[in-house]
Amino acid sequence: MTITTEFCLSSPSLPLVSITERLPPDQVECVHGLCFEQDARMFIVKIDSEVNVSEADLEALNEVSEATTIGYAGEQTIHNLTIELDDSISQVFNGGSSAAAKLEPTIVTPDGWYEKKVYKDRNAFMESRTRCENYGISLDLISMTSTSAASDDALPFGLTERQYEALTLAFSRGYYESPRKTSTEELAEELSISQPSLSRLLRRGERQILSSALQSREYLNTVSS
Incomplete structure (x- = not known):
């Protein structure tokens, strides 16, 4: 029985939150590889084109060591960012590839990361939540839904x-x-x-x-x- 979860992660060490704190966008869409490789440093970020955020603006952020504008997708500008990761972030996502699968890109806001993931079971989610808390990252659960087939025991x-x-x-x-x-x-x-x-x-x-x-x-x- 798999579990579909929606939750928000919050911590000063989370990458990219500074974009929404210091630059115009209220939120950005992010694709990253931390669930597959715990020390992944490449992040693909989508920002509304009308906000007009440049490579220089992004590289001015302490955590961004390099920013390259790739192109456009609809009304969004796509940037490839190389990020200096905090050690705690790498540890939090250690083992994540076997425990969970991302369903949608991460949404980054000034409050943290919004994510939607599927876990193999409730215990896998609780282990992930405990790992976050152990490294100072708060996990605020929004929803948890069983994705097992319908049965006589359906809620x-x-x-x-x-x-x-x-x-x-x-x-x-x-x-x-x-x-x-x-x-x-x-x-x-x-x-x-x-x-x-x-x-x-x-x-x-x-x-x-x-x-x-x-x-x-x-x-x-x-x-x-």
Whole structure:
């Protein structure tokens, strides 16, 4: 059973964050080889052409030792950057090629890296998360979805595994009682995620349940009668 995850990494040592902090773009798209080679120093970066970031602008950043403009793709300018990597980054991605596969390019923002990856199982993801934390990189989980084939044990209402886990915990701890017997901060601590991530899981899970229930044939027949 594979696990599809969406998460945000944040740390002062993450490469390329300085581009969005010191130069005009709010975010950049990045393709890198760290998941395949832990000391990879070549990064392909796509920046909106209207932002007008030059090779000189990129090379002025401390972490960029060389910048070459390759060309254009649609409305984006493609740059090949040679990056001076922090030792901790190389260690974090050590072994990543066997544990996970990237689904989409990394999105770099002032808050860090947004990534979407597939792990072979939950344990592989947790090992990756622990490795990040051990090297001072925070991992804020946004979503986790099982990609196994549907079965009799499929989760109800089309919920993801992580949404189901968060909703079940919240219900069992009295979050939905009046007055509430727990808080999102306490629930987030139990799941080892941030409070905003827990809130997003509950909100999306609640929306999914409501959407499934209100669109059911039984409900529609009742309304139309």
